[in-house]
Amino acid sequence: MTQVQTTIAIVGCGGLGVPAAWTLALAGAPRLVLIDDDTVEVSNLHRQILYDGTVLGQSKPDALRAALQARMATVDIEVRQGRLSSDTLVDLLAGCDAVFEGSDDANSKFLVNDWAVAQPRRRFASIAAAIGRRGQWMAVSPESSCYRCLFEEPPPPELLATCQVAGVIGPVVGQVGALAARSLWAVLNGQPDMAHGALVRLSPRGLLRTPVQIARDCRCGRGQPC
Numbered sequence: 001m002t003q004v005q006t007t008i009a010i011v012g013c014g015g016l017g018v019p020a021a022w023t024l025a026l027a028g029a030p031r032l033v034l035i036d037d038d039t040v041e042v043s044n045l046h047r048q049i050l051y052d053g054t055v056l057g058q059s060k061p062d063a064l065r066a067a068l069q070a071r072m073a074t075v076d077i078e079v080r081q082g083r084l085s086s087d088t089l090v091d092l093l094a095g096c097d098a099v100f101e102g103s104d105d106a107n108s109k110f111l112v113n114d115w116a117v118a119q120p121r122r123r124f125a126s127i128a129a130a131i132g133r134r135g136q137w138m139a140v141s142p143e144s145s146c147y148r149c150l151f152e153e154p155p156p157p158e159l160l161a162t163c164q165v166a167g168v169i170g171p172v173v174g175q176v177g178a179l180a181a182r183s184l185w186a187v188l189n190g191q192p193d194m195a196h197g198a199l200v201r202l203s204p205r206g207l208l209r210t211p212v213q214i215a216r217d218c219r220c221g222r223g224q225p226c
């Protein structure tokens, strides 16, 4: 795949999605699709650093598009208002080749994974999460293991710590969003990357890489004999 043809969706234009979109635009991504249904709040500003007090109450993808185009006018940016679900996925990701998943919704991460591994299209994803002082991400390509090879199913809602409960450190999401976006750009362009088919975790101790084997019984079907 050449860079010229690539359309990358950013699912979630918050603490992870903002640095991810910025990183991809700086890397040379020609076309971004920004997806979110949220608005900018004061509590977002410490970590969603392309927003400021002048865009409070505005749609996040609209505010992010304006901020990116003020810096890099050559990037083609489309806004799609909405939240990813099994009902909205086809419309929201129409025409996209790759997805950066940085929302706070665990189900959305599995939906993006299943979209990425669906045949016969060659699709790519980087699936990121951060909470407190920790973050993690995994890049999925047509040749790699997938998010379900590792986690199988989303955790039950009662086990999920949210940013509202656990808090999130601004520089952590900034680093994870940027690094996870860089991983997506690498796998899209056939370059080696530490998160390709591996879970990379960022903690106060540094980066830890755990390779993810293709699971024989995963629904992605990549462990089945041809």
Ligand SMILES: [Zn+2]
Pocket: 145, 146, 147, 148, 149, 150, 214, 215, 218, 219, 220, 221, 222
């Ligand atoms: Zn799998």
